Every structure is written in C-alpha cells, then in structure tokens.
Amino acid sequence: MSDVSIVPEHTASLPSYNKFNGLLEWVSTVDHKQIGLLYLFGTFFFFCVGGIEALLMRIQLAQPQNHFLSPQDYNQLFTMHGTTMVFLVVMPMLLGVANYVVPLQIGARDMAYPRLNALSFWMFTFGGLLLYASFIGGGAPDAGWFAYVPLSGQPYTSNPGMTYWAIGILVSGIGTVATALNLVVTILLFRAPGMSLRRLPLFTWMVLFNGFIIMFAMPALNASLVTLAIDRILGGHYYDVKAGASPLLWQHYFWSFGHPEVYIMVLPAWGIISEVVPVFSRKPIFGYGAVAGSTVAIAFLSFAVWGHHMFSAGMGTASDLLFSAASLLIAVPTGIKIFNWVATAWMGKIRFTTSMLFALAFIVQFTIGGVTGVQFGVVPFDRYTTDSYYVVAHFHYVLFGGTAFGLFAGFYYWFPKAFGRMLDERLGKLNFWLMFIGFNTAFFVQHALGWMGMTRRIWTYPDYPGWGVYNMISTVGSFILAFGVLMFAVNVFYSLKKGEIASENPWNAWTLEWATTSPPPHYNFDQVPPVRSRRPLWDLQHPDKADKD
C-alpha cells in the first residue's frame, strides 16, 4: 500500500508525576488517557482497601467461635467490602479502562465531553472518600451492601454509617452516569470514517451497551438512595413499617438497579476477553454477530430478572415463576459467548502470554460461576441456597474469577500501549498462578460450605463437622490470592522503570489503538488508518487477504 508511515517514531511520554507541574497536569487533565489512568490508580487503591477488609473477615472466619473481630466490626467490614468492590472498584475500573481504550479503538481524538470526563473522575473520588469518612465519622455502614430495610433505616441503625453510604454512593454514582453518557455519545458520534457500528471492536461494542444499561439502571439506584436518605435524615416514611410502609418496596427498587448492575460489572470484561483471545489465538473472533447480538439481548433482559434476588421475600407464585423463566432465559445469551471464545481459540496458534492465561482462566471460572448462577433461577433450589455461602461462591466466581481476571487480562494486554513498556512476563506468570491458585482455593470450598448450610454475613459459626477445615482452607487461599495481587503491583513498579520498551503493536493485534505510538500522543493519532473491516491493521498488513466485513 502507501509507504507513508502511519506510526511515527516514539516521542511521547507520560507527564511526570514527581514534579509539581507534572502533578498539576495530572490533577487538572481532561485527556481521556490520563483520566483513564487516574481511574485505574484510584480503583486499584480501593481494591487493596477492599481486599484488606476481606482478609480481616477471612482471619475472623478461619476458625469457629473466633474472637478476632467483634460482631459489630464484622458487619461494618462485610458492608464496606461489598460496597467498595462494587461501587469503587469493579464499576469504575471497567469505566477507566473504557475511558482509555475506547476513543483509541474508534480512532477519535478524545471523548465527546472531556471536561465532564474529568468531573466524573473527581465525583467518583470524593464519593469514595465520603463513604470512607464514615469510619472516623461515627462508624462505617453495617447493614450490608444492599442495605435492606428496615435494618438500614433510622430506628435500627447503630451509627450514621448508612447515611454516609447513601450519600457517598449518590455522589460517586453521578460520576458513573456521566462517564456512561460520555462513552455512549462518543461511540455513536465520533467513530473514524468507515467504522460502521457493525465494525466496532467488541470491547467498544460491549462498552456501548454497558453505557445504556448504566443510564437506565443507575436512576433506580438513585431513587433507592434518595428515598432511604429521606427516611434517615428527614424522618420520611418510605420504608417505615409502623407507618404502613412496605419493606419489599426497597427490595424491588434496589434490585431493579442491582440486577442490571451485575451485567454492568461484566459486559466490559467480556469485551476484554473478546479482544484478547482472538489476538493470542491468531484468529478473528468466531461468530462476531453472535457475540454482539447476544450482548444486546442481555442488555434488554437484564432489566426483567431482578426478582430472582427476592425468591424468599414472598412475592407470590406468579411473580416467582415469571422471574424464574426470565432468569433461566438470560443464561442462554451469556452461555453463547463461552462457545464463541472457545471456538475462537480452537485450532488457533495459541500464545500463552500472561494476558491470555488470565483470559483462559476467565473462561473456565466465569463458566463455573454462570452454572451456579443459573441454578438460582430454579426457585426451590434458591430457597435452600439463598443467603448461604453458595451465593458467595457464585458471585465471587463471576465477579473475581470472571471480571477481575478479565481486567488483569486487559492490564497485561494494554499496559504496553499506555506506558510504552512491556510488563515482565515471568513476574506476570507468577502473578497469574498465585492468583489462580489462591482464588480457586479461597472460593471453591465455599460452594461446599453453602451446601452444608453456612449462612453468609455471620461473624462466626459453631464447630460443625467440616466447617472449620473448609473455612481455614478458604482463608489460606485468600492470602495466596492477596500475595498474587501484590506480585502484580511489584510487576507494575518494576516494569514502569525497567520494562522492555514496547513498540506500537507488540502483540501484532488488529484494532486501531495499535496504530499509534506507545504511549499515544495527547491527540492520539497522526493519521487514522483506513477502516474497511473489523480488523483495519490486518487489512493494512495483508492487502491481498483483507477482511470482507
């Protein structure tokens, strides 16, 4: 083709953070790449805090009748662990990756609303700080991350923590909604010429639909938080049973948000897997249409299944059956993707990079989590296992074994692009294996604990046969997992200084973000390559074998 060099020499570097001007630039930036990195550092910080909360809980639970923590402390820890991981880690971390990658993948210069983007980050930060201020403001929230009334209401509350919870998440949530809006408008209106929606990289496709889910689910959360805050602060009666209110209203409100929320927390991770697996199998994704189409189905269906969190709440048989049917149905589009990823890797020339290892582990672990998840759609099964450790095992398999592993696959994949250096592969493999062994040790046994009847959210338990051993195994696993995460941090710090310099396309991938320097200049592209299919860089390198769509 042309011999005009699309990718100029590596000249750009990230502004330094240890000089005042550099720091000021970071704090005042409206560049999507810097904001994306700010999100990643902020959310990684909260990930460590939430992780420490989990480790403290695991120490308490390692043996029966333990007194390492008081019941009150334990309640605050599990509430803050869940709240932190959902609202201050997984959601914003995924949005942070999207912030960085999406404009590059569509060949845009920045997001549609750069200043709103910056505002979103700072709202997330201050909302998180407000939530954590509760520890020194009278006590952390202690009624669980889904804050069921009446326990979370004014009369039953032992400290002001739940008010911090409501307001902190409201503030942080504004940032989330604004970012989602930004991403949706950017993807719809700022694509490079030739990039029709059917040619979107799958990560961007997932982020687009994720954005829609966020726009329609977060208001339900806001309505819940606002009504709870009005009850707690202004003496309202939304959930005041003595005044005649229904505590079930909270559950309907919260889960109308809460169920779409779990899809919000996984869609972008599916997108990462859909990028990583093809590249390291040296094959285009098998069935792009099925992956894309099933995502749309999930986006719609996710609003129709919230009642499966309430099968023990007494909604009545008709409601139970409707929600059961919808929940079993939504497993289908989810499962389709697993087949697509496996078929992509099948007979491919697999490169077992750290990123690919995390992606392969995702496929196995997410499937396990998905299988236990669909079981909850069967109402009688749910009646036995709800609120037990079987649920805890399920959601950690999808959220940690799934989304978090997907995020690590993404970190190892896009780190070279963002920082101009490769992450060390040996440290990476150590990171992976420690996390893989640690995670599965920590959580697989929890399925058994759930079967044996151990309820969740209990600060201690009696010395029943098997309970002590399994809990101890789980605790040991959690520390191995933590050590694995530490290895990641070590890898990052080491590689930032001494990592191998990365070219603009170290993985020989095909999407537009790899058509600029590593790291990209502020304006992203000197020249955006022509887009005539889903793999523009493949077409450039193989004009005789160019993709047809």
Added chain:
Amino acid sequence: MNQNKLGMLIFLASESVFFTMLILAYAYYHSHWGGGPTDSVVDIKEVLPYTIALWSSSLTIWFSERALKHGKYGQMRGWLGLTILLGAFFLFGEAREYLALFSENVNIQAGIFGTTFFTLTGFHGLHVTVGLLALSLMLVLASTGWLKKEQAEGYETLSYYWHFVDLVWVGVFSVVYIWSLF
C-alpha cells in the same frame, strides 16, 4: 446528530427512569396511605393556574427558538423572558402550596403521603429551578449579544430539558392531582 442534543436526550431518558420510580412509589402507596394525611389535602383548583403557566412556557420557549433561528434576537429575548416568568410563577405557586400544607402540619414527615408527595413534587421543583437558572443564564448571554443563530443547536438542547420538565409535570399532575379527585 449534534453531540449535545444526543447527550441531552440520553440524559433525559435516564432522568425519566428516576421520576418513574418516585411516581411508582406514590402510586403504590395510593391505596394504603397508612396513618396520617391522605391526598385529600391537595387542591387541584389551586394548582391549575400554575400548571397552565408551566405548560405554556413550553410554547413560549418554542417561539423563542424559532425567533433565534430566524435571527430575530429581540423577539427571542422577549419570548425567553416570558418563559422564565412563567416558570418562576410555577415555582411561586408550588411554594404557596407547600406553605399552606406546612401550616396544616402536612410535611415530609406526615405519614407516607407526606413523604412521597413532597419527595416527588420536590424533585420536580428542583429540576424546574435548575432549568430556570440555565434559562436565566441564557437570557443574560443573549442580552450581551453572545447568543446568535449559530448557537441555535445549543439553545435547542436546553429547550429539550425544559420540555422534559414539563412532561414530568404532566405525569405528576395526573398521578397526584387528577387521581386525588377519585
């Protein structure tokens, strides 16, 4: 489509869900308010003039937009000013209604009705206030000569918000005031 219009439309779709939730709570409790006042304390006749004012302001802002598109800046400012006055009149009416209710001890703590009524109408009033502030800012900018027909798209984007606030009032008016007659 213009990025600001698309962004505003998606944002408004999101806010609709928020208001729907608040309306649903009100509607759900309508058959069983529990102890305390019921919706018999609201008076549709009192609220009607303010309601008509708010709905008319959608018409006046549309005239203002048309004037802007045709470069008739004097007319544009006139219709915009009238829109603001009508919106302010609505808020004044809300305030009067609130004060009358407070004097009868009907406030946000007064039973489930009090809580749901004041939350729903309060959030609507808050959205009207924000809209009025934005419109007033537009009037100031127009008076300095900044607002020209090149900015018509941005002005239209703001008018979408204002129409939305009116539309929500259609919902609230029906569910609260019209329903109180039965």
